Amino acid sequence: MRRTLKFLHTMGAIGLMGAMACLLVLLSFTPPSSALSGYALMRAAMGAVATWVFLPSLALTLLSGLLALAQRVFHKAGWAWVKLATGVLMFEGGLVYVQGPMRQEAELSVAALAGTGDPALLGQSLGAEANTLWLLLIVATANVMLGIWRPRLIRLPTSTVAPRLES
Numbered sequence: 001m002r003r004t005l006k007f008l009h010t011m012g013a014i015g016l017m018g019a020m021a022c023l024l025v026l027l028s029f030t031p032p033s034s035a036l037s038g039y040a041l042m043r044a045a046m047g048a049v050a051t052w053v054f055l056p057s058l059a060l061t062l063l064s065g066l067l068a069l070a071q072r073v074f075h076k077a078g079w080a081w082v083k084l085a086t087g088v089l090m091f092e093g094g095l096v097y098v099q100g101p102m103r104q105e106a107e108l109s110v111a112a113l114a115g116t117g118d119p120a121l122l123g124q125s126l127g128a129e130a131n132t133l134w135l136l137l138i139v140a141t142a143n144v145m146l147g148i149w150r151p152r153l154i155r156l157p158t159s160t161v162a163p164r165l166e167s
Contacts, residue, residue: 001071002068002071002073005064005067005068006064006068008060008064009060009061009064009065009068009147011060012057012058012059012060012061012062012064013057013061013140013143013144014057015053015054015056015057015060015061016054016057016058016061016090016094016140017137017140017141017144018053018057019049019050019053019054019057020054020098020133020136020137020140021137022049022053023046023049023050023054023098023102023129023133024130024133024134024137026042026045026046026049027046027126027129027130027133028130029042030042030043030046030126032123033109033119033122033123034119036109036112036113036119036122037113039109039122039123040106040109040110040112040113043102043105043106043108043109043110043122044106044109044110046102046105046106047102047103047105047106047107048106049102050098050099050102050103051099051102051103054094054098054099055094055095055099058090058091058094058095061087061090062087062088062090062091065083065084065087066084066087068080069081069083069084077150078152079146079147079150079151079152082146083143083146083147086139086142086143086146087143089139090136090139090140090143093132093135093136093139094136097128097129097132097136098129098132098133098136101125101129102129105122105125108121108122109122
């Protein structure tokens with residue numbers, strides 16, 4: 001079971017970091033929102049990557065990490081608890097600051113291209129999205145480093161039975 005969870009966790013992390021790198025590349029090649037057809041096409045591609053690669057990879061990584069942490073061997077490992085905390089941050093940041101805005105901007109750009117939306121609302125979050133992706137990539141890299149080197153960050157107390165005093 002441990003090897004299966006480790007495999008799933010690693011595959012999820014590969015997909016997650018690859019999706020973030022892909023989104024950063026797409027962001028850097030996104031035309032200005034005034035070139036509406038190219039902008040809408042790029043934002044639709046970014047929305048698809050966020051929905052079909054980023055989100056499932058994020059879910060797989062978090063779920064396999066939580067199931068792995070449920071095993072007794074990791075209960076006293078401080079690095080595993082740090083990974084849990086940063087994993088929760090990755091999940092929240094991924095949903096709130098990546099998945100949601102990418103999908104929303106894709107929908108807005110398609111609506112603007114169809115003539116039912118306001119093109120003035122487009123392209124206001126490109127810098128913030130890139131900064132968020134870079135930050136999440138740094139956190140994901142730190143998580144990989146923690147998983148590989150497993151440093152002793154926190155020394156959790158071991159449960160020992162107190163010696164009995166003989167009278």
